[in-house]
Amino acid sequence: MLENFKSYLNTQWGLPNDAIEELCNGIKTKKVVKEEFLLKSGEVCDLTIFVEKGLLRMYALNEKGKIDILQFAPENWLVSDRGSVYFNEPSNYYIDAIESTTVVLLDQNFIDRISRLGPSFRKLNDRLLHNHIRHLNKRVSLLLGASAETRYLNFIKLYPDILLRVPQWMVASYLGIAPESLSRVRRDLAKNNFRPG
Amino acid sequence: MLENFKSYLNTQWGLPNDAIEELCNGIKTKKVVKEEFLLKSGEVCDLTIFVEKGLLRMYALNEKGKIDILQFAPENWLVSDRGSVYFNEPSNYYIDAIESTTVVLLDQNFIDRISRLGPSFRKLNDRLLHNHIRHLNKRVSLLLGASAETRYLNFIKLYPDILLRVPQWMVASYLGIAPESLSRVRRDLAKNNFRPG
Numbered sequence: 103m104l105e106n107f108k109s110y111l112n113t114q115w116g117l118p119n120d121a122i123e124e125l126c127n128g129i130k131t132k133k134v135v136k137e138e139f140l141l142k143s144g145e146v147c148d149l150t151i152f153v154e155k156g157l158l159r160m161y162a163l164n165e166k167g168k169i170d171i172l173q174f175a176p177e178n179w180l181v182s183d184r185g186s187v188y189f190n191e192p193s194n195y196y197i198d199a200i201e202s203t204t205v206v207l208l209d210q211n212f213i214d215r216i217s218r219l220g221p222s223f224r225k226l227n228d229r230l231l232h233n234h235i236r237h238l239n240k241r242v243s244l245l246l247g248a249s250a251e252t253r254y255l256n257f258i259k260l261y262p263d264i265l266l267r268v269p270q271w272m273v274a275s276y277l278g279i280a281p282e283s284l285s286r287v288r289r290d291l292a293k294n295n296f297r298p299g
Numbered sequence: 300m301l302e303n304f305k306s307y308l309n310t311q312w313g314l315p316n317d318a319i320e321e322l323c324n325g326i327k328t329k330k331v332v333k334e335e336f337l338l339k340s341g342e343v344c345d346l347t348i349f350v351e352k353g354l355l356r357m358y359a360l361n362e363k364g365k366i367d368i369l370q371f372a373p374e375n376w377l378v379s380d381r382g383s384v385y386f387n388e389p390s391n392y393y394i395d396a397i398e399s400t401t402v403v404l405l406d407q408n409f410i411d412r413i414s415r416l417g418p419s420f421r422k423l424n425d426r427l428l429h430n431h432i433r434h435l436n437k438r439v440s441l442l443l444g445a446s447a448e449t450r451y452l453n454f455i456k457l458y459p460d461i462l463l464r465v466p467q468w469m470v471a472s473y474l475g476i477a478p479e480s481l482s483r484v485r486r487d488l489a490k491n492n493f494r495p496g
Contacts, residue, residue, distance in 0.1 A: 170440055172436060172440060185429060185432060185436065188433075235432060236386065243391070246359075246368075247359065247363070252362060
């Protein structure tokens with residue numbers, strides 16, 4: 103149970119095994135089925151979600167009613183609307199399941215408990231925030247100026263494990279390109295014997 | 300001297316006047332002329348810049364050698380490559396001056412000094428990080444799915460004071476649209492008697 107989460111606490115947060123066991127005692131987990139929501143636009147997001155097994159996505163509905171995918175969250179990823187959590191304001195985003203997924207729910211109670219274990223949580227959280235900003239700046243700069251091929255190659259590097267798990271239209275949505283452009287890029291790369299991973 | 304910065308310290312960080320005077324004693328400021336750089340791609344960014352007077356931009360050079368503007372920083376804005384500062388790694392971005400600009404340089408020395416004044420700095424920094432993430436998520440979702448007009452209207456709201464201070468191609472670069480699309484949007488809005496601000 104919670105193998106990925108425990109390993110994450112150990113490798114990323116540097117927690118020893120006994121602290122991890124104690125922390126995981128009474129932790130909130132949830133199984134969501136495909137297409138089930140963990141957050142809907144208009145709700146205040148009050149937790150951070152760790153993906154133990156499965157695959158989630160965070161998306162916005164644009165003015166044409168179409169889905170724009172901001173983030174995928176496969177195993178060992180965290181996903182949350184940080185702004186909504188912090189500023190206690192309604193979210194503009196949705197988080198739902200692309201596959202049947204087991205998640206660990208990191209709510210305020212969990213954060214209080216882990217904070218008492220020492221200063222490592224604050225340090226890690228700081229690192230996560232900066233990493234998020236670094237990632238989002240790169241995402242903005244790719245959306246502003248990169249070719250469809252460059253965007254796709256970056257996607258493969260960031261999400262090496264999910265290419266076969268999501269339909270092409272979702273990848274195109276994440277990349278901000280038309281599905282036909284994605285098909286063309288993949289065809290061109292295949293011609294040149296490119297193999298992802 | 301440093302009127303904007305002092306007022307920022309007072310209103311945003313809740314510092315009393317005597318603490319502000321002490322803090323500003325020996326603080327590093329700099330005057331940069333138009334087109335002068337404060338950061339170049341490949342350098343490690345080791346400070347956060349507060350704009351006292353003037354206008355900066357942060358941009359990336361894309362694979363076609365074109366400028367993609369990630370951020371403008373007029374008076375009272377902070378600008379920095381947070382990822383480069385935190386992870387001590389070379390930046391992919393440039394920061395330079397669109398106008399002659401007076402900046403306050405918030406380096407590690409400043410942060411050490413302000414941290415000693417109490418816990419408010421940590422709290423404010425946390426707030427700035429979350430606000431940055433909220434802003435960047437919105438920016439990604441606008442770039443993925445919003446019309447040129449929606450992007451432009453959001454721009455005016457975010458940067459009400461700089462419309463007349465930057466050439467149109469820079470606004471288009473920030474918005475990720477062609478300059479012709481921006482002209483069309485502005486023409487259409489003018490027809491409908493739209494007045495920014």
